Amino acid sequence: MRSLITGLILCFTVTFAFGQHITGDRGLSIGDTVSQLKIATFALGPKTQQDLTIDLDSLKGKVTIIDFWATWCQPCLPSLIRLNQIQKEVGPDKLITVAIAPESKQDIRRAIQHLDASDIYFSNDGMIWNQFMFYSVPHTVVIDKNGIIEAITYPGAINTALIRKMVNGEKVSFPLKNDSPEVAGNDLTKDNKDLLNVSVSGYDSSSRGTKIYKQSSFEGTILKFINFTLPSLYREVYGMPAPTWVIDQTKDSADAGNTAQKKYCVTVRLPRDSSEDEAFRLAQTAVNLSFPYTATRVKRIKKVYNLVYWPKEHHLNFAPSDTTGHAESTFTTYGSNLIGKRISADNLMAYLSNEIGSMEGRIVLNKTHLNRKFDITLKWEYADSTSIKRELKKYGLYLVESEEPVDMLLIKKD
Numbered sequence: 001m002r003s004l005i006t007g008l009i010l011c012f013t014v015t016f017a018f019g020q021h022i023t024g025d026r027g028l029s030i031g032d033t034v035s036q037l038k039i040a041t042f043a044l045g046p047k048t049q050q051d052l053t054i055d056l057d058s059l060k061g062k063v064t065i066i067d068f069w070a071t072w073c074q075p076c077l078p079s080l081i082r083l084n085q086i087q088k089e090v091g092p093d094k095l096i097t098v099a100i101a102p103e104s105k106q107d108i109r110r111a112i113q114h115l116d117a118s119d120i121y122f123s124n125d126g127m128i129w130n131q132f133m134f135y136s137v138p139h140t141v142v143i144d145k146n147g148i149i150e151a152i153t154y155p156g157a158i159n160t161a162l163i164r165k166m167v168n169g170e171k172v173s174f175p176l177k178n179d180s181p182e183v184a185g186n187d188l189t190k191d192n193k194d195l196l197n198v199s200v201s202g203y204d205s206s207s208r209g210t211k212i213y214k215q216s217s218f219e220g221t222i223l224k225f226i227n228f229t230l231p232s233l234y235r236e237v238y239g240m241p242a243p244t245w246v247i248d249q250t251k252d253s254a255d256a257g258n259t260a261q262k263k264y265c266v267t268v269r270l271p272r273d274s275s276e277d278e279a280f281r282l283a284q285t286a287v288n289l290s291f292p293y294t295a296t297r298v299k300r301i302k303k304v305y306n307l308v309y310w311p312k313e314h315h316l317n318f319a320p321s322d323t324t325g326h327a328e329s330t331f332t333t334y335g336s337n338l339i340g341k342r343i344s345a346d347n348l349m350a351y352l353s354n355e356i357g358s359m360e361g362r363i364v365l366n367k368t369h370l371n372r373k374f375d376i377t378l379k380w381e382y383a384d385s386t387s388i389k390r391e392l393k394k395y396g397l398y399l400v401e402s403e404e405p406v407d408m409l410l411i412k413k414d
Contacts, residue, residue, distance in 0.1 A: 028131050034147050039066075039098055039128050041121040042105050054098060054121065056147065063090075063166045064143040065097040067120075067155055068129065071111035075358045076138045078384065079155035080117050083140075087119040089160045094167045097121065102129055114381045142166070142174065150174070197270070198286035203227055203263040210263075212236060214276060223268040223279040230287075233264060234295055237283040238409055241350060241364070243357035246298065246410045264290075298410040302363060303403050305356065307349050309368040311396040316374040329373065338378040345370040352399070356385060363406055364399065 028034065037056045056064065067083055069076035080099055087097040097120040101108050108122055132141060132152070140158060142151040144166055151157075151174035158174070165172045210227045225236060231245045266286055268279045288294055309316070319342045329347055332339045340348065349366040356362050376395060380387035389399050 028141075028149060030149050030152055032149050034064075034143055034149060037128065037131065039100070039121075039123050040125045041098060041123045052121070054096065056143070059096055059143075060147050061145050062093070063095045063145060063163055065095065065158065065163075066128070066141040066143070067097065067099045068101075068132070068137050068139040068141075069099055070101050070137050071103055071107050073137050074355065077111070077115060078359065079138045079140075080112065080120070081115055083155055083158070084115075084117045084119050086158060086160050086163060090163050090167065092119075095163060098123055100125055100129055102126060145169065197268070198282055199267045199269075200286055200290045201265045201267075204265050214279070216272060220272045221270045221274050221279065223270070223276065223283065225264075225266040225283065227263040227265060229263055230291060230293075233266065233287055234293070234409060234411060237266070237280055237287055238295060238297070239280065240407065240409050242353045243361055243363060244406070244408050246300065246408045292413055293411045296410045296412070298408050299405045300408040301403060302406050302408075303401065304406060305352070305362055305364045305399040306367040306402055307345065307352065307364050307392075308398050308400055309345075309370055309396055310398060314394055314396040316370075316395050316397070317376065319373045319375055338376075340374075340376045340378075342373045343376065344373055348376065348397075352388065355388065356399075360385060365404070365406070367400075368397070 034056050039054045039056065041052045041054060065083060065087075067079065069080065083097050083099070087095055099117075099120055100123045103124055105124060108124060112122070132139070138155050140151075140153055140155045141149060142153065142158065142163075144150045150166065150172070153174040162172045162174070204227055210232070212223075212225050214221065214223045216222075225233060228236060232242070234240075235242055235244060266283055268283050268286065270279050270282070284295070329343045330341045331343065331347070331351060332341075338351075340351075345366050345368040349364050352364040353362075356364060374395075378388070378391040380391060385399070392398065
């Protein structure tokens with residue numbers, strides 16, 4: 001898993017650097033009345049033949065959903081399909097849905113060209129984006145018929161029944177999306193904090209993506225974790241597959257992203273001959289001292305997928321043996337394609353756990369017993385378990401459902 005993440009960008013939540021909010025430092029929040037806001041949407045296809053400006057004041061009497069997303073956000077595209085279905089079922093006379101991404105019109109059109117999203121409006125209006133104070137996407141705002149913000153939540157928390165209740169004037173309740181960073185007593189985004197021979201700092205804007213790497217020199221060994229959210233940081237330093245985050249013995253990593261959305265970097269410095277295991281143990285000490293959480297390994301009964309290899313009609317493309325030992329494993333993701341070169345079954349398991357974990361909260365366990373590296377190419381319009389299983393089957397790989405005791409990471413707040 002550690003070699004997989006080197007150079008691999010897996011963005012479930014991403015920190016943005018915002019300009020000053022037009023409405024002040026606080027930004028719009030639940031209970032505020034939205035007024036004098038206009039959203040510039042753009043022509044998309046058969047439904048919207050021309051650019052259109054939506055005046056939120058004119059929408060009073062209708063429920064409005066504003067979904068903030070990004071083309072590179074893996075959970076965002078299935079969420080758009082879900083919101084489009086709700087819009088279609090409720091109808092444009094009672095509900096208006098606008099999806100806003102901070103990207104070019106061309107990139108947005110390219111990302112959604114194969115989606116069933118023709119019933120919602122799309123926009124890249126940065127003025128509206130800056131009205132709401134948040135750190136991650138997807139991030140969804142629901143405005144009632146009177147122009148009052150009823151909810152700031154997740155798109156998955158919204159359904160047709162709740163929206164219809166709002167249309168009928170009923171009071172409804174949505175889960176709260178809390179993006180505020182939780183770092184008790186430590187302002188790690190401004191100053192590095194030395195912990196033994198470990199430093200912890202905030203988001204590194206000079207480094208693109210999320211990665212782990214280890215480098216050795218005459219002075220010693222450095223292990224670095226770059227731009228991780230707290231859930232992913234804890235998982236990596238404890239060597240746990242995703243999703244394995246447990247909070248107060250009640251929640252797993254499907255909900256753990258709510259605890260903190262900011263990203264952090266951890267650097268571990270060791271003597272030159274120190275092992276990687278020693279570095280990871282020191283990193284565990286660093287995160288436990290830096291954040292108001294303590295981690296413990298526990299066993300939990302979970303619904304999981306077992307990755308198995310049954311080469312009956314289809315076979316993996318095994319990579320030739322590397323006698324030099326220098327050939328690296330790489331994952332390349334672009335659009336609807338994933339290309340893996342010289343990857344192991346553990347690499348693929350880690351990727352699938354992240355992909356499926358974001359949708360179903362399931363862990364993928366490696367039951368292939370493969371010890372050879374292979375090349376693989378996976379393609380789908382958007383990631384769902386059906387598409388993933390179909391692509392894996394082409395290589396004789398299967399995801400078999402079961403319920404098993406698995407190692408989890410229990411996170412308790414100090």
